[in-house]
Amino acid sequence: MIDFVKITIKSGNGGNGIVSFTRESNNPMGGPSGGKGGDGGDVIFISSTTIKTLSKFKYKRHFFAEDGGDGGTTKKKGSKGKDITILVPVGTVIDYIDDEGKHIAHDLDSPNKQIVLIRGGKGGLGNSKFVSATNQEPLLAESGELGKQFYIKMELKLLADVGIIGMPNAGKSSLLNVISSAKSKTANYPFTTLEPKLGTINNYLEEFIVVDIPGLIKDAHKGVGLGHDFLKHIQRTKMLIHLVDGSENNISERIISINNEMEKFDINLKKTPQVLVINKIDLEEVSILKQEIINEIEESNINHKPIFISAITSEGINNLVDLITEEINRIRKIESTKIKKIEGTNIIVPQMKMHYQSVIQENDSSYRIIHPRAIRIAKASNLDDWATLIQFQARLERMGVNNSLREKGIKQGDTVLINDRDFQWD
The missing domain is CATH 3.30.300.350 (GTP-binding protein OBG, C-terminal domain)
Known part of the structure; x- marks a missing residue:
């Protein structure tokens, strides 16, 4: 999945104003008539649910809006340059340095969110606009403002209700397949999943999006094992399923290791509600040691009571899905009492008044x-x-x-x- 790209964007130049005078047989003293240039096109970003990745930007990396047309005679205004509209997936973060050296970031975190990232250059005035009480025949016109060009970074952070985390080979893809509509590749070896996978849970007319995060390893917060590429996708989740292979040794150490990697990457992930799930209860060795596993977790001061499941036989899956449904509904209810984000909001980046030397x-x-x-x-x-x-x-x-x-x-x-x-x- 392509979830990070760099592209160049440029707004259109404003059209030039012109110097012109009306000289007609029926109006020999018609006066100045040079028209204004048209404004350059804007660069607009819109978040769309029909776009799932940033892959299209791998092949096209330059996006330029159209220049405005020059003014004409008889005070005709030049045509406005066509805007360029760039569709990106919901969850895209746009990051760039503006022409004043300031770091700017915009988060397109809801559907149909629109940002006019760069305004086109203004069209230049024609001589008809320079008429004054002391100058009835102006000979001056104005060229159009140049458009602005920025080199921007775009990063996609998936929007999902539930994130499945854990070490490689814990059974995350198998769990995603059994609780959702996803059909992820599964195999009995580490790193089968090499990119995040999405699925949908439907339970009692409720619908939730689940993301399977590829296996995390020690120092993932430093980028080891593509840790940065994976961890960023759980920053927006409402809750986490921490899946552990019950047949492995040192289960509590594995749980603590994954939690530490998340907190080192983003301390706020510590606040994300988490359900601890022990997989492979269908194996006799796990079933026999169930109480020992519970005791080990309690003795390690891990404040999560484990749920035991089998992603292969579906044992405990219904209970897990009900728990997810209950937790997500609880979180949504809390969120609904807060100020809601309005989807489809148009955000126009304000043009700051420039201060410059003469x-x-x-x-x-x-x-x-x-x-x-x-x-x-x-x-x-x-x-x-x-x-x-x-x-x-x-x-x-x-x-x-x-x-x-x-x-x-x-x-x-x-x-x-x-x-x-x-x-x-x-």
């Missing part, structure tokens, strides 16, 4: 304008035209860029840089 000093006599909007206006406007350049200078004054240059100590004759252009400061 100017940086490159050397004693050279200053570069880095104000994002000033850069976009310079990019979309014809600064080779003297009248346009005058309007651009006036716009820089209004935006406070010139004040920033003065605060930096710019002198007459110094060079001002923006994009690939340079000007002398007068």
Whole structure:
């Protein structure tokens, strides 16, 4: 099962605004008519019950939304870029570092949960938007904002009501098969199960999801034996079935070892309700030693009274399923008294107001304008035209860029840089 992937996502660039004037025979003084560029497409994630693994991301790792269209004449706005919608399994955690260096994580832990992870770049303004009382013929336009690109990690943590844990060869797959609809591979050797398996228990019109976690070994919390890959899948379970092979020696040590590995991986797993189940009661050696096993567990201060079953003959299975049903219903009742999570909630990641410098000093006599909007206006406007350049200078004054240059100590004759252009400061 593919449950961890890395992909690249990018929102669409905003379309460029344009400079245009209406010149028609019936309206020779129609004025500025350059349209605004369309916004770039968003990157959207939706949790879907129809997707079970992250395997599709093994072959496609780049997901880019569409760019917005450029503005047109007669104030026509450019088309919005198409969003890209990425479906992921319920239980997917999205993890990335944003453009401010902050670690961000989103948990799609319920069906139809939607996250707009990256907004597309805004479309640039056309010259019709620069009209003012003092400038009736603006010659400036604005290029679209660039979309953002992130390299993200996605990890799937299965959502199940019950997790079956234990050492290799304890009979977990056999138990899953007998209590649920699952058809897991079984064999009498360790590590038959190499990935988590899901099954469904139906009991008295109640339905529960069960996950069989591959056998855990010493130092699983450190990743030994793919421990990390397995342990993460029990973090969301409501209860655990701790299955032990009754024919093995040192049963209490095995129980304590597994519990220690879980707690070292995630201390909160210590709070998860647990049912201790001793398997293979059908074997004479286990049946004869039943009371000794109970005594050993009590003497080891393990606070769980064991239930004895046989996953082969189904002895004790009905009692176990009834106990699971009772415990899950108890937990669900407690959860229902708390604030419920609303499924299908749309989560829009807010765009933070960016704080940035307007100017940086490159050397004693050279200053570069880095104000994002000033850069976009310079990019979309014809600064080779003297009248346009005058309007651009006036716009820089209004935006406070010139004040920033003065605060930096710019002198007459110094060079001002923006994009690939340079000007002398007068």
